[in-house]
Amino acid sequence: MGKRYFCDYCDRSFQDNLHNRKKHLNGVQHLRAKKVWYDLFRDAAAILVEEQNKRPCRKFLETGQCDFDSNCRFSHMTSGDLEQLVAQVHEERLSRDQETVEVPEGSIEDWLEKWAKRRSSAQSSSTLSSKPVVFQYPPGWPPVQDLPPSLRAPPPGGWPQQPSVQWG
Structure with missing residues (x-):
């Protein structure tokens, strides 16, 4: 099959x-x-903008039904429906604005002190155990000469600085 x-x-x-x-x-x-x-x-704000830009569907207003249903290019919302949608958008915006971000106890100075302590301890531990890292290619890779330049390891001292060139 x-x-x-x-x-x-x-x-x-x-x-x-x-x-x-x-x-x-x-x-x-x-x-x-x-x-x-x-x-x-879709959120209510996007629906509201779309519905406000549409003209009312005459067939839907007269009979309460439309042959095109959700594919109709005219609006099937009454003025009451639009008012409810406006209220919903307003409530969503208020609730979004009132959401508060929890700030941990303390001040910026306290945080900066902790950060400086962590940084200094990390630097001191890295200087004690700093030995050169030897780069190794993954097993199964072709010889270095066959690799494109983008996959080759940088030279021990790093890549040389290129002179600045103005383009354009």
Whole structure:
């Protein structure tokens, strides 16, 4: 039977080959299902901006139904729905602004003292146990001469400084 491709957006599977997958991924049903999926994660502010830029759907206002449903390019929200959405956006912004970051006890001076102590102890321990680190290539690599320059180890003293060149 061969390999099968399962589309999570559309909840269906089909034979996996280039033609079938390309046809499915560019299909109207897949694009709609994908849009619906990503719309689930949009925040209220983005929805509000989009809905405010749309004109009301005349068919939806008259009958309460629209043949295009979520694919309609006009808004299906009433003025009450828009007011609720504005209130929700306002509440989200207030809650986001009121979130406080917990600051640990103490002051900046205390933190700087601790940092200086840690730094000095790290420097003293590194000077005591500082022996030159010998670079080794991973096992199985080709000889150094066959490696491109980007994979070669730097020379012992480091790369020489290049003269500064102005471009442009």
